[in-house]
Amino acid sequence: MGVTVDVQQVYKYPFEQVVASFLRKYPNPMDKNVISVITTEEKRDVSTGIIYRKRIAVCRNVVPEILRKVSILKVPSIELEEESWLNPRERNMAIRSHCLTWTQYASMKEESVFRESMENPNWTEFIQRGRISITGAGFLNCILETFASTFLRQGAQKGIRIMEMLLKEQCGAPSAE
Numbered sequence: 618m619g620v621t622v623d624v625q626q627v628y629k630y631p632f633e634q635v636v637a638s639f640l641r642k643y644p645n646p647m648d649k650n651v652i653s654v655i656t657t658e659e660k661r662d663v664s665t666g667i668i669y670r671k672r673i674a675v676c677r678n679v680v681p682e683i684l685r686k687v688s689i690l691k692v693p694s695i696e697l698e699e700e701s702w703l704n705p706r707e708r709n710m711a712i713r714s715h716c717l718t719w720t721q722y723a724s725m726k727e728e729s730v731f732r733e734s735m736e737n738p739n740w741t742e743f744i745q746r747g748r749i750s751i752t753g754a755g756f757l758n759c760i761l762e763t764f765a766s767t768f769l770r771q772g773a774q775k776g777i778r779i780m781e782m783l784l785k786e787q788c789g790a791p792s793a794e
Contacts, residue, residue: 622770626777635731638780654674655672657671667704676696708732712730747773
């Protein structure tokens with residue numbers, strides 16, 4: 618089965634500022650679930666100017682304690698891998714991330730894009746689609762997918778709030794035009 622969560626947001630800040638804030642977003646006291654983010658690879662394609670990054674995030678296990686009675690869910694942390702392709706010339710950045718934990722039971726994937734807004738070149742559009750599918754947990758599949766869907770939605774909204782706060786702190790008031 619699986620669940621999908623779509624999110625869209627326009628940040629009233631230039632693309633370069635939004636991307637810089639995104640790359641510094643975690644760890645952050647506003648979200649204690651993200652323990653660390655480490656860049657494991659970074660390279661620039663000299664012909665295109667595209668910057669590729671691979672990062673690993675370590676997050677607290679947020680599965681409710683009652684569900685952790687199931688042995689496979691009793692892990693202290695969850696690892697996520699994020700790959701991004703920043704194209705400064707085109708003013709866009711594509712991001713793909715997936716969960717490295719529980720891969721035999723669950724698939725969690727997100728695809729995101731930051732790009733210059735068509736409405737205003739000083740604004741940045743953010744579009745994200747997250748998908749979670751759980752298998753091999755028997756009757757718990759549906760319960761875990763429902764929890765995951767709620768967590769994804771809340772996490773996306775929290776991420777947007779953190780970005781808005783960071784942008785305001787680092788860049789001042791948003792651009793009205």
